[in-house]
Amino acid sequence: MSAEKSFYLTTPIYYVNDAPHIGHAYTTVAGDVLTRWHRQRGESVWFLTGTDEHGEKVMNTAAANNASPQDWCDRLVEESWKPNWQALNIANDDFIRTTEPRHEERVQKFMTLLKDNGYIYAGKFEGPYCIGCEEFKLPGDLDEGKCKLHGKPVEMLSEDNWFFKLSAFVPQLLAHYKSKPEACEPASARNEVIAFLESGVRDLSISRSTFDWGIPVPWDTKQVIYVWFDALLNYATAVGLGDDPDSAGGKKFTETWPADVHLVGKDILRFHAVIWPAMLMAANVAVPKKVFAHGWLLVGGEKMSKSKLTGISPSEITDHFGVDAFRYYFLRAIPFGTDGSFSWEDMSARYTSELANDFGNLASRLIAMIEKYCEGVIPERADGDGLAPALKATVLAADKAMVALDFQGGITSIMEFCKRVNGYVTEREPWAIAKDAARTAELNEVLYNTADAIRALAVLLHPVMPATTQTLWESIGAESTLGKIGEQKISEVSNWGVLPAGCKVTKGAVLFPRLE
RNA sequence: GGCGGGAUAGCUCAGCUUGGUAGAGCAAACGGCUCAUAAUCGUUGUGUCGCCGGUUCAAAUCCGGCUUCCGCUACCA
The missing domain is CATH 1.10.730.10 (Isoleucyl-tRNA Synthetase; Domain 1)
Structure with a gap:
């Protein structure tokens, strides 16, 4: 028999370009508290977090700062992200970056497997394209057929892309969520996922040819893999997805997979509850046991955002209240899964x-x-x-x-x-x-x-x-x-009389000093 | 537009499924105590339960309509 299956929890991998704010910290602290609790239950635990580093935005920001994308990411990870988690006392077991070879190699191997299994095909991605922005627009970016930024009509353009047969997995996904309510929580999130699946799902374009900061499609190196397809795989590549069962990576995979909990913000629920399990099904890999979508932190009744100057960095709060009060407050004050107001x-x-x-x-x-x-x-x-x-x-x-x-x-x-x-x-x-x-x-x-x-x-x-x-x-x-x-x-812990008589008590500084 | 969720004390929220004089915590006021971080203990007040109408002996709770806020309505991450 293999070793004990670990309780495996992940946070999203955060987009490296963003500055860490209390929303990121909320998710990661929740994961840290839950994994520490499971460790104290005596369980084997594996806790993963990391950064998502590919995509056009990172490439552009790096260029604007006269850096190569890789150097730019290295800097953000070392100077911003890792110190942020250390400061918050996060005890993650691993930290994955999507630019690491262990990730890129396993992603390519996985892509090839899906293609061999017949779930990837060549197609054309068609969509409204704004010449001014030089990019495809989303329906929400348009105002009566015109780009909101430029006010000009958009053109329908098409791009040759590789597609994933997402639609083929709708019946399996529906059966999964209907038979296992605990696979997507809270219930409101699960209902949205089911409604979405029932409304009809199209196949997904999973490659891009207009820029090159990404993982090359193994059989068509002019294209890079769509960032989400790349990013979602981190949860499995970090623990050895696809490695020989007798290798170190393969053993790790047996010990950890499937993940027990993927913690996500509700804004990225669909990627985790629809696309991700479908990808795994296509490869005959077990799907995660639970995707849990927590709510947003609201400031003044609105979702926190940098553009509205309501983005708060963790240090603004910890400088005043201390790290432990920060960790305590958000989990104590807000029911996990619903939005909560911070003040x-x-x-x-x-x-x-x-x-x-x-x-x-x-x-x-x-x-x-x-x-x-x-x-x-x-x-x-x-x-x-x-x-x-x-x-x-x-x-x-x-x-x-x-x-x-x-x-x-x-x-x-x-x-x-x-x-x-x-x-x-x-x-x-x-x-x-x-x-x-x-x-x-x-x-x-x-x-x-x-x-x-x-x-x-x-x-x-x-x-x-x-x-x-x-x-x-x-x-x-x-x-x-x-x-x-x-x-x-x-x-x-509830056994009585554990503290031995004779313990020497020492008075230190007060635990939570009164603040102004 | 469609689907879903919310609107209850100064603040954050529970109660609504199974109708019966409106609840908790915090904040506020008054009194007690001293081991403690002016801590703590006791007492007290507070609400046209979003609006209108209906069912009922009785509605925050059920039904209909309305106002308002929010989420989802696929490929920015």
Whole structure:
């Protein structure tokens, strides 16, 4: 038997020409949180992200900057994209670029296979062409038959292209989505895909001859492969698509494919839910288990965009609130799959209320009391009082939600437990008990229970806020007794009494300082 | 135009399938407490439930019409 099948998650590969903004970060953080959660469930995990580097726009921008397309891409990847993900604490296992040989070679091999299988044929791409723009226009670019930019009538031109028999896969795709609702989520996205498939699908032109920044069609090197056809394949080429089963790449492919989740923004749903699985079907490769389309981040009620000056870079937010608050906020505030409004006011309100006042302050009051009443040492184990069963229920609910990509539900469950622990401390009033020397056992019980609950909270929130929970982990003395926080298992986190007595507590800087 | 989704407290939203005096969190006001990051605990107010009409003893909830916002209606990525 082969090795355990990994939980394989991908983000889209981002168009290298764009500057990373919070929309890109939203998708990637969601993927990071989900894969960290699965790792803590003890699963083998593979998390891929990367960049999409071919196409006319990149070629033109590079030229405008007096660089070759390859040099231009190298620069953007190294100076912009990779540092951006490092800054956000993204723990991807691989980063694929569509200009890498491993990708280009496997794409060409795949193309050849599809042609051999009879799904690629020569045809003519016909469409409205604007001489002024020197490009084919989309229906939305036209105003009564005239180019919106130039106001001139367009001409119908045709170009010899290679076509993919997309239409041949409509019945299979419909059967797939109708029999497997989980293959495309949320339901609204699935309904759109089904409606689209039922409305009639034409074959797809998958090569271009008007520019040359792309992967050459293996048997017709005057043409390059259409960027989307190239880009979608990254999910499979990155893990060894088409390699000999006994080779390293082939083994990797067996371990990872099919992908468990492709995370996408809803604007690129169709490419992932229609074209991509059809390509795989044409090659007799398994289709992904799930395509999940999340919503857009709205600013002032509108989709964020650079042209409207509403594009926000992650650093604008992390400079003020910190990386962990950034990661927490978007997943906590917005149901994954629907659009969500971002505002500085809402982010500030949640930061103060949920992170500083609820979570950070709970840690702060516990540590202060351990130092004051227990000489900085965790007292002997206690049975958890009502907190133990509450924690069990929390972990069950949180795990169920997170695995279903309901980040809001999962985080909410955890934060409700946090409130519950705060309430426990308030009810038991350890500061009052401490005044009576005869009640030391009771005092120790309350403080131990609080400390062990915080131990669980740190583990549960670690996928969402890796840095802050690491700090907390160390400050309750867990690192040196229980080991690394990232290796604590979700399945064991609700066991009670895990934090050993005698742990040395150290007071550090507050986790979430109050902001102006 | 067609199909789909939304319009409910100052803000973000739940409730609508299975009609019965309108809910949560945050924000606001007042009081308590002190272990804590002026933290926290308790109490309190707030709404012609987009508009018009219908069914009903009773409608945010069902039906019809309307206004308005948004998404999809194939090859920019």
